[in-house]
Amino acid sequence: MSVVATPSSWSPWSRRWLLVALTLFVLQLVVLYAMGRIPICECGYVKLWEGGVNSSGNSxxxxxxxxPSHIIHGFLFYALAWLLFRRALLAARLSFAVLVEAAWEVLENTPMVIDRYRTETMALGYTGDSILNSAMDTIFMALGFFAAARLPIWLTIAIALGFELLTGWIIRDNLTLNVLMLLWPLDAIREWQAALG
Structure with a gap:
């Protein structure tokens, strides 16, 4: 039996929890708009992929x-929700994951965190996310959450490690380094990351 049922087979309670998740997602976008975040890139167009790390189009x-970091958020939030709310419906756990991701997306786009990124991480020109990018970050987190619900644990861990190694190798940054440099910046890592440029 599949861990994730099809939408037509979800119970009324599951549908209510999905509505909670959707409401939290919309609230995230409304708060970002109220904070003055721009809807899309100031360049005036939308790209499927932005490959420049220190470019004005990043984020x-x-x-x-x-x-990939946001997909890993989904893996981690699935695990945390499973530990904390093991008996809860999957949709209720998804709501928890959306709440955590939405709170981070709002916090990440405050002047305090933007300044921290600019001074302590490799994101020297970071000005915050567009609302579109922030929305997609939450959607990718949800995709990671549902993937973690369906995949074997070993495969979820392997994908997360693969993402971390790939982005660490290509752009000298990943979720682990990002968190480390935000919380406990190390000059050696900063210098290694700067050498990419």
Missing amino acids: QHLSDWYT
């Missing part, structure tokens, strides 16, 4: 080198 389009 502005549908996906970029930080998209």
Whole structure:
């Protein structure tokens, strides 16, 4: 039996929890708009992929080198929700994951965190996310969440490690390094990342 049922077979309670998740997602976008975040890239167009790490288009389009980090968020939030709310419906756990991701997306786009990114991480020109990019970050988190619900644990871990190694090798940044440099910046890592440029 599949872990994730089809939408037509979801119970009324599951549908209610999905509505909660959707409401939290919309609230994230409304708060970002109220904070003055731009809807799309100031360039005036939308790209499927932005490959430049320190470009003005990074964190502005549908996906970029930080998209794998948000998929890993989904893996991690699935595991955390499973540990905390083991008996809860999958849709209720998804709502928890969306709440955590939406809260991070809002916090990440505050002047305090933007300044921290600019001074302590490799994101020297970071000005915050567009609302579109932030929305996609949450959607990619949800995709990671549902993938973790269906995949064997070993495969989920292998994908996460693969994403971390790939982005670490290509752009000298990944979720692990990003969190480390935000919380406990190390000059050696900063210098290694700067050598990419």
